[in-house]
Amino acid sequence: MVGGNASHSGTTEGPAPPYREAWSISDVKPVAGPIVGAHVLIVVDADRVVTVERATGRLVWEADREAGPAGPGALAGNLVIFSEGKGRDAAISAIRLEDGEPAWSVPTGARSLGGPAVEGGRVFVGTSDGRVLAFTANEGSRLWEYRATGRVDTSPAVADGLVYVVGEDLSSGAATMYALDADTGRERWRFSPSGPGVRVSSISVAEGTAFVGLGDFMVHAFDAAAGAERWQTPVRVPFSSRLVPAVGDRVVLGDLAGNLYGLEAGSGELAWMFRVPGDLVLASPILAGDWAVVGDGGGQASAIDLSSGLLVWKRDVGVGPVGPIASDGERLYLAVLGPRGRLVALEHDPQGSLLAEPSPTTLFVGRALLNFAIAASALGAALIFLIRWLGSGRTERESSTPLDEEPKGGEA
Amino acid sequence: MTDRRRGRRKASRGEPRGGRGTAPRGQPPPATSDASSPEAGSRTGDRGGWLRRALGPRQTVVSPFPPLAASLSRGALGPGGSPVVLAAAFLGLLALWAGFTLLDAALSAQGMVYVLGVPPVHVPLDIGVVQSLLRTSSTLALTSVLALGAGRGLILGTLAILVHDAVRGGSNPRAALRRLPRVAVAMFGIYGVEVGLFLFLLLFAQSILGPAAVLLILVLGLHFLGFAPVVAAAEGVPAGAAVRIGFRASRLPGARHVTLVLLYIATVLYVGVGATAAAGETAPATPSVLTWAVALLATFGHVVMLGALAYRWDAVRDQVLAEDSRRQEERRAARGRGRGRGTRPASSRKTSSRKSPPRPAEGKASSRTSGTTARKGAATRTDTGKPKDRRSKRGKRR
Numbered sequence: 001m002v003g004g005n006a007s008h009s010g011t012t013e014g015p016a017p018p019y020r021e022a023w024s025i026s027d028v029k030p031v032a033g034p035i036v037g038a039h040v041l042i043v044v045d046a047d048r049v050v051t052v053e054r055a056t057g058r059l060v061w062e063a064d065r066e067a068g069p070a071g072p073g074a075l076a077g078n079l080v081i082f083s084e085g086k087g088r089d090a091a092i093s094a095i096r097l098e099d100g101e102p103a104w105s106v107p108t109g110a111r112s113l114g115g116p117a118v119e120g121g122r123v124f125v126g127t128s129d130g131r132v133l134a135f136t137a138n139e140g141s142r143l144w145e146y147r148a149t150g151r152v153d154t155s156p157a158v159a160d161g162l163v164y165v166v167g168e169d170l171s172s173g174a175a176t177m178y179a180l181d182a183d184t185g186r187e188r189w190r191f192s193p194s195g196p197g198v199r200v201s202s203i204s205v206a207e208g209t210a211f212v213g214l215g216d217f218m219v220h221a222f223d224a225a226a227g228a229e230r231w232q233t234p235v236r237v238p239f240s241s242r243l244v245p246a247v248g249d250r251v252v253l254g255d256l257a258g259n260l261y262g263l264e265a266g267s268g269e270l271a272w273m274f275r276v277p278g279d280l281v282l283a284s285p286i287l288a289g290d291w292a293v294v295g296d297g298g299g300q301a302s303a304i305d306l307s308s309g310l311l312v313w314k315r316d317v318g319v320g321p322v323g324p325i326a327s328d329g330e331r332l333y334l335a336v337l338g339p340r341g342r343l344v345a346l347e348h349d350p351q352g353s354l355l356a357e358p359s360p361t362t363l364f365v366g367r368a369l370l371n372f373a374i375a376a377s378a379l380g381a382a383l384i385f386l387i388r389w390l391g392s393g394r395t396e397r398e399s400s401t402p403l404d405e406e407p408k409g410g411e412a
Numbered sequence: 413m414t415d416r417r418r419g420r421r422k423a424s425r426g427e428p429r430g431g432r433g434t435a436p437r438g439q440p441p442p443a444t445s446d447a448s449s450p451e452a453g454s455r456t457g458d459r460g461g462w463l464r465r466a467l468g469p470r471q472t473v474v475s476p477f478p479p480l481a482a483s484l485s486r487g488a489l490g491p492g493g494s495p496v497v498l499a500a501a502f503l504g505l506l507a508l509w510a511g512f513t514l515l516d517a518a519l520s521a522q523g524m525v526y527v528l529g530v531p532p533v534h535v536p537l538d539i540g541v542v543q544s545l546l547r548t549s550s551t552l553a554l555t556s557v558l559a560l561g562a563g564r565g566l567i568l569g570t571l572a573i574l575v576h577d578a579v580r581g582g583s584n585p586r587a588a589l590r591r592l593p594r595v596a597v598a599m600f601g602i603y604g605v606e607v608g609l610f611l612f613l614l615l616f617a618q619s620i621l622g623p624a625a626v627l628l629i630l631v632l633g634l635h636f637l638g639f640a641p642v643v644a645a646a647e648g649v650p651a652g653a654a655v656r657i658g659f660r661a662s663r664l665p666g667a668r669h670v671t672l673v674l675l676y677i678a679t680v681l682y683v684g685v686g687a688t689a690a691a692g693e694t695a696p697a698t699p700s701v702l703t704w705a706v707a708l709l710a711t712f713g714h715v716v717m718l719g720a721l722a723y724r725w726d727a728v729r730d731q732v733l734a735e736d737s738r739r740q741e742e743r744r745a746a747r748g749r750g751r752g753r754g755t756r757p758a759s760s761r762k763t764s765s766r767k768s769p770p771r772p773a774e775g776k777a778s779s780r781t782s783g784t785t786a787r788k789g790a791a792t793r794t795d796t797g798k799p800k801d802r803r804s805k806r807g808k809r810r
Contacts, residue, residue: 217547234548360696363513368698375704376502380495383712387493 003244003284004036004326006119006158008204010246011287012327017303017313018352022331022345023057030335030343032072032115033284033324037080037097041326041333043343044070044082049095051080054328057345063100066091071115071155071242072324074123076137079103081123083112092116092125092133094140104140108133114155114202114241117163122182126152126165132178134163134185144185149176150198153241158182159205159224166212166241168198175200175215179227189227193218199238199256202284206247209265213239213253219261221251221268231268235261244284244324250306252292254280259361260294262309272309274359276302282337284324295322295334301346311357317344475666476731477724483672487719490579497574497585497715504528504567505711511563513697515556517541521691524699524707525684530717531568531641532606532633533680536626538564539607561607565600566592572599572645575715576722591648598644601651606637627677635673636662642718642725647733660739661725661732669724676717683710 003010028050034041040051040060047067051060066085073082079094084105090112093105110129117124122143123135128151134143150169157164163180175197179188193216201213210224215238221230237255245253250271251263258279262271278298285294288303291312295301299320303313318336326333332346477483491497508527512519517540519527526534538560545553569592577588610629617625639658643649649657662669687706688695695703 236544361518363518363697371699371701372506372704375701375708376506379705379708379712380498380502383498384493384495387489391489391493 003204003246003324004286006117007206008155008157008202008244009206010204010244010284011248013329014289015330015332015348016289017291017293018349018354019303019313019315019332019346020349020352022347024342024344025052025057025059026342027059028052028343029339029341030323030337031070032337033335034326034333034343035073035075036326036328036333037075041343042073042075042080043335044073049073049080049082049100051097051100052343054331054345057343061100063095063102069111069113071113074116074118076118076121076123079137081116081118081137083108083115083125086111092123092135092140094137106135106140106142113153117156117158119158119182124156124158124163124182126154126156128153130167132156132163132165132180132185134182146178146180146185146187148178149174154200154202155244157203157205157210162188162224164203164205164210166200166203166214168200168241170198173198177203177212177214179210179224191220191222191227191229200241201239201243201245201253202241204245204247206265211245211247211251211253213243213245213255215239219245219251219253219263219268233263233268233270235259240281242282242284242324243280246285246287246292248287248306252285252287252306254283254285254294256281258296260285260292260304262292262304262306272359273361274304274309274311275361276300278321282321282323286325286327286332288327288332293325293332295325297321299336301334309359311359312354313352314355318342475668476664476728477666477668478727480668480671480675483720483723484716486579486723487716490581490723491575491715491719492712494574494578497571497578498712500570500574501528501711501715502708504571505707507563507567509699511560512541515541515545517544518697521687521695521703521706522684524703525687525710526680528567528711529680529714530634530638530676530721531603532610532630532637533677535606535610535633539611561600561603564603565596568641569596569599569645571715572641572718572722575718576642576646579719579722580726591645594648595645598649598651598654599641602637602640602644602654605651605655606633609633631673631677634677635670638662638673638721639725642721646722646725646729657732657736660736661728664728664732672720679713680710683713
């Protein structure tokens with residue numbers, strides 16, 4: 001499930017960078033990040049659900065899936081829950097983890113981009129027509145339905161008996177964050193920023209605080225139970241609903257342009273910002289020990305030191321955007337999305353060395369001025385020399401032309 | 413025989429019916445015969461209506477502007493060979509980069525290509541910065557937009573004065589820069605007009621044309637307002653007059669002006685895209701030598717464009733100022749007639765009749781045939797075409 005658990009904390013013990021490739025397979029074309037099961041990885045493919053062995057990458061079984069957009073699947077006991085189909089034919093389905101045999105499928109009537117969340121034997125999904133649905137995990141029976149304003153493309157986060165989603169009303173530009181009772185679907189509190197708020201992130205909940213990025217260019221932290229705002233911190237660019245904040249001592253969240261922010265979880269103070277080369281539309285960071293690891297839209301995976309904000313490791317893992325990363329503590333599992341997609345497992349490389357690169361957004365004034373001086377003096381001298389040389393040739397031609405053209409014999 | 417043939421060929425290659433269309437360095441370009449003749453540049457000479465014009469035999473419209481190659485070469489040779497102009501342009505780029513960095517809006521490689529473009533090429537960039545600042549604080553955004561406008565006015569004013577001076581072969585940039593305070597204020601006004609028009613047009617055009625609207629507005633803006641900075645620098649007129657006169661100059665017949673505009677926009681966009689491809693979408697906040705080199709080369713291109721516009725303005729100056737003066741006179745006369753027919757109270761009529769409206773500066777300039785200035789105390793052009801400061805001349809007489 002997104003962020004590794006129902007509350008989307010996105011944290012794991014390890015492994016530590018640097019990394020090396022343990023294995024990779026190219027015969028899956030993931031549309032969402034993998035999820036970790038006992039001994040296997042479960043991947044939602046374009047038209048399949050695939051399980052592969054975590055240790056070797058060997059395919060275990062595959063099950064058919066109606067093609068359509070999807071978020072990562074979720075595990076509910078021995079069932080794999082995932083979304084499938086498009087438009088009105090969209091549905092939430094469950095298959096058995098052992099063999100991929102279908103268990104149940106219920107139509108949702110609209111696509112579910114964020115993917116399901118499972119908590120306490122219940123499955124929660126948000127739909128693009130603005131509904132939040134709850135089912136029983138073992139049978140798929142509907143428990144309740146809540147209608148939000150606008151579409152709900154975020155993956156529901158579930159913690160302490162509450163379900164958190166964000167509705168985005170594209171016609172008005174307003175976004176609303178909802179906290180719903182997980183048992184009844186009744187609204188407990190809501191928050192809407194003043195002014196436009198669409199282009200939001202998904203929500204993460206940790207230690208009684210809910211974290212979310214909204215389209216008002218702010219990351220907000222709320223008291224998860226009561227909805228009182230604890231802090232807000234400005235960012236440069238808004239978010240994608242596929243982006244899920246990872247929460248440890250620091251909250252790590254990316255924006256659409258590829259800026260990764262490290263914020264103090266208690267105060268919201270910006271500790272560092274690092275810009276990765278690609279965008280962060282489909283990716284989400286994961287906290288592996290003292291490092292944040294993220295794949296970007298350009299196919300690069302990067303590891304950032306959580307305390308300093310320096311890049312310590314990077315590697316191109318494929319051609320295409322990298323989805324949310326999953327981890328079992330020993331390896332990191334990355335899905336390169338799209339038609340040229342692949343599944344990659346990374347493990348700690350004891351022989352590798354760490355980098356210490358600052359963010360490209362860090363300005364070194366002295367170096368910038370020196371580079372300017374070099375470029376300006378070289379280019380200026382070259383241009384002046386070239387133009388004066390051209391100008392002198394032109395002047396000579398102009399001064400010689402009238403004499404050549406002087407008509408003879410009084411034609412003037 | 414050979415010489416005569418060559419001479420004929422050269423003559424035919426140059427400006428049709430008007431000679432070569434270029435002038436030796438240091439002299440204003442000669443007006444073409446089409447430009448100087450009473451019918452030249454007039455769209456109203458043929459009163460047959462648009463249908464007859466469309467169906468009738470095609471008339472060759474000769475542009476009063478010098479040819480493209482001549483304009484660009486003069487734009488490059490004059491300012492491009494001047495260390496002062498290049499230094500001003502390069503330092504202007506550095507200043508704008510520093511300003512944007514201070515506003516926490518570090519320029520990408522593409523932004524550095526556009527940032528010192530001939531207005532309104534840089535307007536989308538500025539609007540983007542102000543929009544991002546508006547999210548933080550409206551006071552900060554307002555202060556920043558004023559500071560940005562003032563900075564741009566100063567930089568563009570300096571550049572336009574120096575470029576125009578260099579195109580005319582001037583050798584005393586310090587004397588030319590005495591006009592800077594007045595020109596900078598005019599540039600600030602022109603900047604305001606361009607930003608306002610850009611936002612206004614974008615509001616309507618974007619819903620119909622989508623992203624292509626920005627491109628269309630840039631082309632139209634540069635076409636109709638491209639002369640304004642040059643006019644402000646050359647004539648020392650305020651922003652409103654510079655925009656009006658520049659607009660009149662842009663409407664002279666022929667395709668030479670629009671060709672220059674399209675070539676410039678296409679080149680700038682191409683270089684901007686190339687810079688993005690080379691440095692990446694997320695160019696580092698600390699520009700590399702290569703990024704600076706591309707940005708400086710683009711800045712040189714902007715200077716050449718400004719020089720080409722200055723050269724062309726000198727070619728059509730008298731014609732445009734005369735036309736502008738005539739229109740202004742007509743408008744004043746029409747207004748006077750309207751006032752005469754009006755039913756205003758006698759007291760107010762009396763007051764207004766006592767005060768004759770001030771004659772605009774450009775009207776004065778155009779009342780003379782040539783070699784005149786648009787304002788008191790400005791650098792005037794003598795019969796030889798060399799600039800001369802009227803105030804210093806007066807001082808000598810005393």
